[in-house]
Amino acid sequence: MIDLLATRYAYVLMFVLLGVGLYMMIANENLVKKLIGVNLFQTAIFLFFVSVAYVEGGSSPVVPADSNPGELLVASPLPHVIVLTAIVVGIALTAVGLALIVRIYSEYGTLREDTLREVRSDE
Amino acid sequence: MTDPITSIRPLAAVLVSAIAMVLIIASYRYPNVRESWSVLAALAKFGIVVSMLPGVLGGDTYRWSLSDSLGVEFVAGIDFALEADGLGMLFALLASFLWIFTSFYAAGYMRGLDEHAQTRFFAAFAASLSTAVGIAFSANLVTIFVFYELLSLVTYPLVAHNEDDEARIAGRKYLTYTFFGGGVFLLAGTVMIYWLTSGIGDPTVAFQTGGMEAVAEAAGEEDNQIYAQAAFFLLIAGFGVKAAVMPLHSWLADAMVAPTPVSGLLHAVAVVKSGAFGVARVILDVYGVETIQDLPLSVPVVGEVGLNVPVAILAAFTLLAASIIALRKDHLKRRLAYSTTAQLSYIVLGLSMLEPIAILGALFHIPAHAFGKLTLFFCAGAVHVETHTDYVSEMAGIGKRMPLTMSAFAIGAAGMAGIPLVAGFVSKFYMLIGAMDVGYWPFALALIISGVLNIAYLWPVVYTAFFESEDRHDAKPLLEFPPGGKRESYGVMPGEQDVATDGGDRDADEDGESDEAADEDDGFAVDMNPSDADVPFGPPAGDGDDARTEDTDVHNETDHHADDDHAEHGHHHGGAPSGGWKRHSPFSESTWLMLMPISVIVTGAVVLGVVPDHAIFLELVSFVVEEVTGEVLP
Amino acid sequence: MSNVELIPVLLVVAPILLATLPIVLGLRFERTGWSVTALTTTGLFAASLILAQRVYSTQSAEIYGLGGWDEQFGIVLIADQLSMLIVVLITATAAGLLAFTRLAGPRGNTFYTGYLLLVGGLLGLTLTGDVFNMFVFLEIVGLGTYALISSGDGPESAVAALKYLILGTVGASIYLIGVGFLFMATGTLNMMELADVIQNGGLDDQQLNLIRAAFAFMFVGFAIKVAQWPLHTWQPDAYQHAPDGVTPLIAALVSTVSAYALARIMFDVFGPEFLIQTPYAREIVVTVGSISVIAGSTLAVIQQDVKRMLAYSSVSQFGLVVAAYGVVTETALTGAIIHLIGHGVMKAGLFVAAGVIAIGYGARTVDEYAGLAHHRPVPAAGMAVLLIALIGIPPSVGFIGKWYIAVGAVEAQAWSVAAVIFLSTMLTLAYAARLLEKMYFTPARNVDPGSHRSTDAGSPVATDGGASSQTRGSPDAVSLGMLALVVSVAIIAVILGFAGDVFFELLEPFVDEVFN
Structure with missing residues (x-):
């Protein structure tokens, strides 16, 4: 266990973050906070990718313009690209989610899910 | 083959x-x-x-x-x-x-x-x-x-x-x-x-x-x-x-x-x-x-x-x-x-x-x-x-x-x-x-x-x-007795009893169908008599194509509701009309289509x-x- | 012919690019969305037919590497025997549905932007040959779907869309974790490369564990997207509250394409060998599917809202598909794909019929459907035929899918799956017959169906149709095109019932390759 914490702490942290995000999403009644939970959940995954790409002693995977850069020890570039893309997607989703929340608020006047349930069941 | x-x-x-x-x-x-x-x-x-x-x-x-x-x-x-x-x-x-x-x-x-x-x-x-x-x-x-x-x-x-x-x-x-x-x-x-x-x-x-x-x-x-x-x-x-x-x-x-x-x-x-x-x-x-x-x-x-x-x-x-x-x-x-x-x-x-x-x-x-x-x-x-x-x-x-x-x-x-x-x-x-x-x-x-x-x-x-008549028929074994038996015979269905006792209007019937009356105890052709028209009884044979009267429809519906449990006998409208069945020849009993x-x-x-x-x-x-x-x- | 090779790219890129057109043109002209979309989808349909013709006649997959990159690094699009069937389904459905949305709405240029975006995302999801790219397309599909669902009038649709957004994002993210594990184990994201590594053995224990973890995450991710019990909760809300013009599209395509993607991952990437070797993998997949069949149908029986009932029915039908995946035999896989397509066609038709009935008769709940056959014979008949097809009564597309799945299950001697499949007929019958009985054998009562749910996601058309149409719907709001759409989908569902062997032969090369 200790060994795991010492050597694989990045993964452990990532799963802790994942859990926090998931819990927030499920347990929190506030819609905005739910969305924040989703974001946290996603961020954990991004961190996971970045830590996967880590190479012992490597630098960031930015290749210099030099035509012959020589021996370079860089982190794997692919996960970084993936994370960049995923971040963009995540932002788009958050934007749509927030837009929906704005609409819900303007219609029902509440952001809390339990109140929302009450309001809807009254109809 | x-x-x-x-x-x-x-x-x-x-x-x-x-x-x-x-x-x-x-x-x-x-x-x-x-x-x-x-x-x-x-x-x-x-x-x-x-x-x-x-x-x-x-x-x-x-x-x-x-x-x-x-x-x-x-x-x-x-x-x-x-x-x-x-x-x-x-x-x-x-x-x-x-x-x-x-x-x-x-x-x-x-x-x-x-x-x-x-x-x-x-x-x-x-x-x-x-x-x-x-x-x-x-x-x-x-x-x-x-x-x-x-x-x-x-x-x-x-x-x-x-x-x-x-x-x-x-x-x-x-x-x-x-x-x-x-x-x-x-x-x-x-x-x-x-x-x-x-x-x-x-x-x-x-x-x-x-x-x-x-x-x-x-x-x-x-x-x-x-x-x-x-x-x-x-x-x-x-x-x-x-x-x-x-x-x-x-x-x-x-x-x-x-x-x-x-x-x-x-x-x-x-x-x-x-x-x-x-x-x-x-x-x-x-x-x-x-x-x-x-x-x-x-x-x-x-x-x-x-x-x-x-x-x-x-x-x-x-x-x-x-x-x-x-x-x-x-x-x-x-x-x-x-x-x-x-x-x-x-x-x-x-x-x-x-x-x-x-x-x-x-x-x-x-x-x-x-x-x-x-x-x-x-x-x-x-x-x-x-x-x-x-x-x-x-x-x-x-x-x-x-x-x-x-x-x-x-x-x-x-x-x-x-x-x-x-x-x-x-x-x-x-x-x-x-x-x-x-x-x-x-x-x-x-x-x-x-x-x-x-x-x-x-x-x-x-x-x-064929061998029984409307007002005189045996109770059917197994049907009308509860299992174990009950003395009852020559009974008349409760629903029919009231109807049967009013006997039909003999005089009115004589006018219409006098020759068929000979071997009948009482009554027939009551469908000609408006006072008995509550009993569903189709118009005479041969005109099956015609639309029936409204009460036929009603009865048709209620018939299907009736259960076969014989406790329900009194509630549906089948059975002989008051005064009994009218005698028909084989050619006039229904439409040729049937x-x-x-x-x-x-x-x-x-x-x-x-x-x-x-x-x-x-x-x-x-x-x-x-x-x-x-x-x-x- | 080099033009044909470009078609896969065009299929994905064209709708996404053209999605901007309705907005741009909308600045100047009032209603261009429909025409732009109609042109685009018709073009896509034609293109997909050409490509399909080529793929099936040459019996080889079209693989297109984007940007000229090597397969190992670049993104590829794969048009093979499996994906082309789905592509044709997507383009045909997208084009056909426009006959309904033209009058029934939702209207507005932004709606059609979302429509095209969704179609592009679906096509991309179908054609992609890269597991990460698949995630991106999953999210694009998601975005399109959330936008379309929330385009309904009522606030309910926004709530449903948000619910779907949260669950859908989690599903896609869980899938992404799986991608991460796969990448850790193999160092590649290309499906063909992955298949090579996974299926040709030589994996050490650590790699195998990673790959198994990857499979678990990916399956759970897709289980959300495909709406498997108990992760299905978003679906009934989304289908019920989406506008009538949107439900057919998402019901026919979104979950279908996700289920297709699951098949792609399970059989193309991991391979049958992996599924058989991994302890409990098949059992879990089969159990999830079987429980979904039973739970979905049971919940469908107790629903009052017709669209909601059909949504639960989707849960159960996809359960059948997933259970068939879990059987892992050639016949069962073929059956699953056929059922996927058949279900897409039938559900599209059913939801269009439900939409037509809602705007033409004002009926949305099962009770309100009473006497429908008498007052609106055509949509009622269309719906009846499709429901009967859904039960799996031959000749219909519902039957052939079920037949192959059943044969596959018996071949694998998976008796419990076989039992669930055979019993699913009765379960489907339970809710289908309920509706049939209402439509045909229950006289209409004089109730005012519109009153208590006037705030519900209704059709915009009904509201501008005058006061009387608000309560009982107006037959004038139903165009000939809508009725033609319902009738033709019903006819297609029956005719495809005779195409069991055609489908089988189209899929045979792919299935053979997977299992050998």
């Missing part, structure tokens, strides 16, 4: 009524045109089927298949194929022949009651016949499954026709039972056969006269035996639902809420016989007699028995139990329904004895029962249309109101009971011989006992119709019984048995 002749005729026989269905819907505004489509389609269908008969009896078969004509298979490795062989012809010929008369009768019946949604009724009826003939001509298990499912589907509107709660519940029950049989058991059995045969070569589900070789081979392997047995019982159970073998029978009695032509042609002939026919296909053309015998089922205590024995036991039980239940049914159609349940089990029992003569008897029982039972249902329907009487206990003396109808009923009942000179005798005779031949004494005994029971539940109807079919069908039943050799069915049946078992029988 020679190669099948490629022909479009089997398909045409199926499609002709499907096309009629479209035409019926299209001409919904013109009832006469609509009904003539039914009749035309029936005639065309019968013509097409008959045109193949000589060839089939000569040993040819006619085949149409999707892949031959369009180059597509239905599902991988399985063709959608129709083939007219001997067994298929038997069923197709029967269904298409009886449809001709049923379509007249249905027109008379539906108009006589001024039913709603007649277009839907006739369309669904045509579609049912289409699928029934499809079942007859199916060349493999998948094709028969397709038509079997479609048959369940298109008969549903007929069962739920009345659109009241009772009809809807009956419809639900009907769908549940039939789809459990078709969609679950039959499909599972078919898939099992497909899988079993794929183990020894190309998978196949195509019927083969005398049993599929691939199935025999697959079943021969030690590991597969249990699966082959499971598949057998799945298939039998699948078809057994429609054949109303207990414990899967209870839909049939409920389905009697349907209009009588439906109960007659579909729930005594086309639908239920498709189940019995399917059992025949499974026993004769999928497994084959020998394979079934080679698949012993080891039962604790008893030891090894053939696969057929459990089926036979179930059938024997059904025919006894259903007959006993029929004794207690006061609602005539329900009584007939249980009789159908029993009679269908004759067929299943005869087939499952695996003895050529018994198979002959069983197959011949298909047309024999069809003619007899159709007569009975037509009579019940005619009585319903003319007098709104549904209960046996109210039919006392009805023989003078509907002499021809009730005479036909008597003959049909005799056929059911297996009395010589009527169709039912011939088939039961063969089955009895078959049972004794192989030493199945218990089954022979069951057949005989059931014959007695048949008389016990059908004779009272005839007796009460009398003609009754006369024709009952004549058919007698012809089958007196000269079976000359009626084509026996020849066809012995041809089938010869092909299947190789034995030449009379």
Whole structure:
């Protein structure tokens, strides 16, 4: 266990973050906070990718313009690209989610899910 | 056997009524045109089927298949194929022949009651016949499954026709039972056969006269035996639902809420016989007699028995139990329904004895029962249309109101009971011989006992119709006494008592129908008297096409609500009008649309019984048995 | 012909690019969305037919590497026997549905932007040959779907869309974790490369564990997207509250394409060998599917709202598909794909019919459907035929899928799956017959169906149709095109019932390759 914490702490942290995000999403009644939970959940995954790409002693995977850069020890570039893309997607989703929340608020006047349930069941 | 002749005729026989269905819907505004489509389609269908008969009896078969004509298979490795062989012809010929008369009768019946949604009724009826003939001509298990499912589907509107709660519940029950049989058991059995045969070569589900070789081979392997047995019982159970073998029978009695032509042609002939026919296909053309015998089922205590024995036991039980239940049914159609349940089990029992003569008897029982039972249902329907009487206990003396109808009923009942000179005798005779031949004494005994029971539940109807009068009739045993007995006789129904005592207006009657009054105690023709008009009593015969009065409609509805529990006797409006039945001659008792079919069908039943050799069915049946078992029988 | 090789790219890129057009043109012209979308989808449909013709006639997959990169690094699009069937389904449905949305709405140029975006995303999801790219397309599909669902009038649709957004994002993210594990184990994201590594053995224990973890995450992710019990909760809300014009599209395509993607991952990437070797993998997949069949149908029976009932029915039908995946035989896989397509066609038709009935008759609940056959015979008949097809009564596309799945289950001697499949007929019958009975054998009562749910996601057309149409719907709001659409889908569902062997042969090369 200790060994795991010492050597694989990045993964452990990532799963802790994942859990926090998931819990927030499920347990929190506030819609905005739910969305924040989703974001946290996603961020954990991004961190996971970045830590996967880590190479012992490597630098960031930015290749210099030099035509012959020589021996370079860089982190794997692919996960970084993936994370960049995923971040963009995540932002788009958050934007749509927030837009929906704005609409819900303007219609029902509440952001809390339990109140929302009450309001809807009254109809 | 020679190669099948490629022909479009089997398909045409199926499609002709499907096309009629479209035409019926299209001409919904013109009832006469609509009904003539039914009749035309029936005639065309019968013509097409008959045109193949000589060839089939000569040993040819006619085949149409999707892949031959369009180059597509239905599902991988399985063709959608129709083939007219001997067994298929038997069923197709029967269904298409009886449809001709049923379509007249249905027109008379539906108009006589001024039913709603007649277009839907006739369309669904045509579609049912289409699928029934499809079942007859199916060349493999998948094709028969397709038509079997479609048959369940298109008969549903007929069962739920009345659109009241009772009809809807009956419809639900009907769908549940039939789809459990078709969609679950039959499909599972078919898939099992497909899988079993794929183990020894190309998978196949195509019927083969005398049993599929691939199935025999697959079943021969030690590991597969249990699966082959499971598949057998799945298939039998699948078809057994429609054949109303207990414990899967209870839909049939409920389905009697349907209009009588439906109960007659579909729930005594086309639908239920498709189940019995399917059992025949499974026993004769999928497994084959020998394979079934080679698949012993080891039962604790008893030891090894053939696969057929459990089926036979179930059938024997059904025919006894259903007959006993029929004794207690006061609602005539329900009584007939249980009789159908029993009679269908004759067929299943005869087939499952695996003895050529018994198979002959069983197959011949298909047309024999069809003619007899159709007569009975037509009579019940005619009585319903003319007098709104549904209960046996109210039919006392009805023989003078509907002499021809009730005479036909008597003959049909005799056929059911297996009395010589009527169709039912011939088939039961063969089955009895078959049972004794192989030493199945218990089954022979069951057949005989059931014959007695048949008389016990059908004779009272005839007796009460002809030999009792409205105000003086015995209480029916089993019906009107609670079990254990109660002293009561010469009773009059409580509902009738008040009515009967007011005696009818004798003077008024004398004016109208004086010559018929001589042998009557009191009253007749009260329908002429407005003061008694609350009793539903159709206008005089001959004008069945006319729209009936409004109260006829009301009564029609309430009749269907009535339960057959005889506590309800007082609440419905059947039975003799106050003052008793009016005497009618055979020609004026109902419309020709209904009398003609009754006369024709009952004549058919007698012809089958007196000269079976000359009626084509026996020849066809012995041809089938010869092909299947190789034995030449009379 | 080099043009054909470009078609896969065009199929994905064209709708996404053209999605901007309705907005741009909308600045100047009032209603261009429909025409732009109609042109685009028709073009896509034609293009997909050409491509399909090529793929099936040459019996080889079209593989297109984007940007000329090596397969190992670049993104590829794969048009093979499997994906083309789905592509044709997508383009045909997208084009056909426009006949409904033209009058029934939702209207507005932004709606059509979302429509095209969704179609592009779906096509991309179908054609992609890269597991990460699949995630991106999953999210694009998600975005399109959320936008379309929330385009309904009522606030309910926004709530439903948000619910779907949260669950859908989690599903896609869980899938992404799986991608991460796969990448850790193999160092590649290309499906063909992955298949090479996973299926050709030589994996050490650590790699195998990673791959198993990857499979678990990916399956759970897709289980959300495909709406498998107990992760289905978003679906009924989304289907019910989405506008009538949107529900057919998402019901027919979104979950279908996700289920297709699951098949792609399970069979193309991991391979049958892996599924059989991994302890409990098949059992879990089968159990999830089977429970979904039973739970979905049971819940469908007790629903009052017709669209909601059909949504639960989707849960159960996809359960059948997933259970068939879990059987892992050639026949069952073929059956699953056929059922996927068949279900897409049938559900599209059913939801269009439900939409037509809602705007033409004002009926949304099962009780309100009473007497429908008498008053609106055509949509009622169309719906009846499709329901019957859904039960699996032959000849219909519902039957052939079920047939192959059943045969596959029996072949694998998976008796419990076989039992569930056979019993699913009865379960489907339970809710289908309920509706049939209402439509045909229950006389209409004089109730005012619109009153208590006037705030519900209704059709915009009904509201501008005058006062009377608000309560009972107006037949005038139903165009000939809508009725033609319902009728033709019903006819297609029946005709496809005879195409069992055609489908089988189209899929055979793919299935053969997967299993050998």
